[in-house]
Amino acid sequence: MKCEHCGNNLSLEDKVCPYCGKENTLAQKHNKDMAKFEKDYAVVKNEVLTNSRRLNGLTVRITVIAVLVALIAALILCIGGSFDIRSAREERMIRAHLNEHKANIESFMDSKNYLGLYYYFQANRLAYSESLEDYYMAYSASSCYNQMLEYFGYLLHEDSYVSDEEAMERIAGTMERFAEMKDPKSDFEKKKYYKNADVVAYINNITEHSETLIKGYFGLSDEEIKEFETLSKARKQVMLEEGWKNGKQ
Amino acid sequence: MANNKTGKRQDKKSGVRDTILNVVIVILTFILFITAAIFVGKTKPRVGTLYGPEPAERLIIMLQRGRYNELMQERYSNEMLGSTVEKYPAYTVPYAAADYYEAAIDYNGYIKAGDTAGAAGFKKIMDRSRAALGEYEYVADDIDALVAQSK
Numbered sequence: 001m002k003c004e005h006c007g008n009n010l011s012l013e014d015k016v017c018p019y020c021g022k023e024n025t026l027a028q029k030h031n032k033d034m035a036k037f038e039k040d041y042a043v044v045k046n047e048v049l050t051n052s053r054r055l056n057g058l059t060v061r062i063t064v065i066a067v068l069v070a071l072i073a074a075l076i077l078c079i080g081g082s083f084d085i086r087s088a089r090e091e092r093m094i095r096a097h098l099n100e101h102k103a104n105i106e107s108f109m110d111s112k113n114y115l116g117l118y119y120y121f122q123a124n125r126l127a128y129s130e131s132l133e134d135y136y137m138a139y140s141a142s143s144c145y146n147q148m149l150e151y152f153g154y155l156l157h158e159d160s161y162v163s164d165e166e167a168m169e170r171i172a173g174t175m176e177r178f179a180e181m182k183d184p185k186s187d188f189e190k191k192k193y194y195k196n197a198d199v200v201a202y203i204n205n206i207t208e209h210s211e212t213l214i215k216g217y218f219g220l221s222d223e224e225i226k227e228f229e230t231l232s233k234a235r236k237q238v239m240l241e242e243g244w245k246n247g248k249q
Numbered sequence: 250m251a252n253n254k255t256g257k258r259q260d261k262k263s264g265v266r267d268t269i270l271n272v273v274i275v276i277l278t279f280i281l282f283i284t285a286a287i288f289v290g291k292t293k294p295r296v297g298t299l300y301g302p303e304p305a306e307r308l309i310i311m312l313q314r315g316r317y318n319e320l321m322q323e324r325y326s327n328e329m330l331g332s333t334v335e336k337y338p339a340y341t342v343p344y345a346a347a348d349y350y351e352a353a354i355d356y357n358g359y360i361k362a363g364d365t366a367g368a369a370g371f372k373k374i375m376d377r378s379r380a381a382l383g384e385y386e387y388v389a390d391d392i393d394a395l396v397a398q399s400k
Contacts, residue, residue: 068274119328122326213358
């Protein structure tokens with residue numbers, strides 16, 4: 001640039017002209033303009049950064065919320081299918097100890113430990129296992145026997161919360177179930193659950209044992225026991241009530 | 250100046266908004282943990298954990314209160330969950346009482362039905378169980394009276 005007073009060459013850094021000593025007003029104006037531009041730039045830069053931070057923070061939060069909602073929704077859907085998941089896990093555990101379970105079940109059957117078999121199935125969640133389907137009727141018979149003994153116990157304990165009528169009804173129900181198990185009507189049931197001869201023998205044993213107890217405690221004769229199987233549940237209940245009343249007198 | 254005021258207003262607004270969003274995130278995180286815990290609980294296999302064994306002290310109380318029916322059921326449930334007499338000798342007396350009760354029902358039933366041969370096996374169990382009752386031998390007499398009430 002040139003000095004506006006003497007016309008000599010000057011640079012932007014010269015505040016006064018080295019030749020004539022006058023002020024370099026052009027350089028001063030330039031520097032003032034530069035300072036203003038830098039200040040404006042700083043303000044705009046600050047605004048852009050602040051807005052961008054705000055937007056980033058908002059985006060991150062919204063993303064986190066969306067992910068959390070998606071995870072919660074996925075877990076709720078999985079809870080809906082939890083029964084199947086649990087059943088599959090239980091079945092895997094049963095299969096891992098299948099031989100041990102079979103050996104224990106057969107031991108209970110051989111020793112006629114009717115209640116032991118029932119509670120073994122309960123404790124190990126075996127009742128609905130596909131791998132132990134062959135033993136399902138043995139469990140069912142033991143379950144029936146457990147119920148019969150439980151309600152017989154309510155009859156004996158006079159201060160129980162179960163009435164005699166209800167107890168008799170339940171015992172009659174179990175005897176009806178035993179009769180059905182001894183002589184299944186459905187071919188499907190016969191093919192599916194009665195393949196194992198040991199299970200069939202076990203059902204016969206437990207039924208005979210239950211009939212002996214019914215005969216003893218309710219005063220039924222051999223003929224009445226034979227006839228008992230063919231009676232309706234209501235008739236069975238009436239016979240039991242009469243037998244129990246006569247026995248206690 | 251105007252920019253400064255607008256900027257401060259915007260900062261205040263976004264501060265409130267961020268706080269609300271943070272609270273929402275905390276609540277959702279809490280819900281996620283609860284949902285995950287429910288999922289784990291519902292899919293956990295129940296083998297061996299359905300009932301849980303009863304402690305021996307509780308079975309002794311059942312025995313003292315004459316709740317033999319319940320005692321018999323708990324005895325089997327306990328044993329199948331691993332609480333055997335071999336592992337926990339404290340169960341000797343309550344299990345003996347439960348065995349005596351069960352055998353007494355069978356024995357009396359068979360005797361009343363006229364099957365003395367079948368009854369003999371149950372008598373042996375009763376004798377063995379009575380011997381194991383120790384100071385609680387009176388329980389065997391109580392059970393005999395209970396079972397014999399039905400003539």
